[in-house]
Amino acid sequence: MELWFTEHHTEHVKFSMKVKEQLVNKQSDFQHIAVLDTEEFGRVLTLDGYLMVTEKDEFIYHDMIVHVPMATNLNIKKVLVIGAGDGGTIRELTRYPGIEHIDMVEIDPMVVETCKEYIPQTACSLEDKRVHIYYEDGLKFVRRMRDEYDLIIVDSTDPFGPGEGLFTKEFYGNCYNALNDKGILVNQHESTYYDEYVEAMKRAHQRIKETFAIAKVYQAHIPTYPSGHWLFGFASKHYDPEKDLDVEQWNALGIKTKYYNTKLHLGAFALPNYVKEQLSEYE
Numbered sequence: 001m002e003l004w005f006t007e008h009h010t011e012h013v014k015f016s017m018k019v020k021e022q023l024v025n026k027q028s029d030f031q032h033i034a035v036l037d038t039e040e041f042g043r044v045l046t047l048d049g050y051l052m053v054t055e056k057d058e059f060i061y062h063d064m065i066v067h068v069p070m071a072t073n074l075n076i077k078k079v080l081v082i083g084a085g086d087g088g089t090i091r092e093l094t095r096y097p098g099i100e101h102i103d104m105v106e107i108d109p110m111v112v113e114t115c116k117e118y119i120p121q122t123a124c125s126l127e128d129k130r131v132h133i134y135y136e137d138g139l140k141f142v143r144r145m146r147d148e149y150d151l152i153i154v155d156s157t158d159p160f161g162p163g164e165g166l167f168t169k170e171f172y173g174n175c176y177n178a179l180n181d182k183g184i185l186v187n188q189h190e191s192t193y194y195d196e197y198v199e200a201m202k203r204a205h206q207r208i209k210e211t212f213a214i215a216k217v218y219q220a221h222i223p224t225y226p227s228g229h230w231l232f233g234f235a236s237k238h239y240d241p242e243k244d245l246d247v248e249q250w251n252a253l254g255i256k257t258k259y260y261n262t263k264l265h266l267g268a269f270a271l272p273n274y275v276k277e278q279l280s281e282y283e
Helices: 058-072 088-093 109-118 138-143 161-167 169-178 195-211 247-252 262-267 273-280
Strands: 003-008 014-027 032-038 042-047 050-054 078-083 101-105 131-134 149-155 179-188 214-221 229-236
Touching: 003 042, 003 050, 014 109, 032 109, 042 109, 050 058, 058 088, 058 149, 058 179, 058 214, 058 229, 058 247, 058 262, 078 088, 078 138, 088 101, 088 149, 101 138, 138 169, 149 169, 169 179, 169 195, 179 195, 195 214, 195 229, 195 273, 214 273, 247 262
Parallel strands: 078 101, 078 149, 101 131, 149 179
Antiparallel strands: 003 014, 014 032, 032 042, 042 050, 179 229, 214 229
């Protein structure tokens, strides 16, 4: 008998992968958590039936959500990460010796413990002495902060369930206040390929653009995410991710990546026309 995991990308589109074994199947106070060992993508984490991370392609997402802002300002010292229970974003951040302090806010401790045990590929740096983990609502945590961080990374789930509050105008305003005068905000920005995702992306972009002086969108190809075409938002009070990219200094660090490079950094901001048109009503 064959076992398959299937995620509904839309009402009319499904994405499936063959499963060798189900390793975790449990319910936390917030969501259903599963870890599957698959034939093609290795171990896979799902939350409420939605695929969050796979061993095979997680490097693409984590490279692009971390190295784009870091290469824009290599003087970043203090970072806040909201979400990121799988640990991949933390892993990439800890590769920068200049970062002194990382606060990670994850609402569900069971996600972190599950990834530590079953997906150490991403969770391998959560014990770094610079990392401080808080198990609480990211919306409430950031509300208390003022002028605190050089960089905030919102590594959230989609805009429903536990992640819903991380796509509101109030949340982006609180992030603005929590950043210092040159601070950067990066968030996963959904996709625009399927109609079900377009409005969420437009709303997020509008709310960020109303809050920050600089607000741009960049892209990556992530095979297991809906349509494979995924967007990220870059917002800042000061830094422009294209003009302020320091190619020589970033390359001098010698950080070996599987996806990100400084040429791709610039190319990621060259958006397809259909995406630019979808964003243009808020320009």
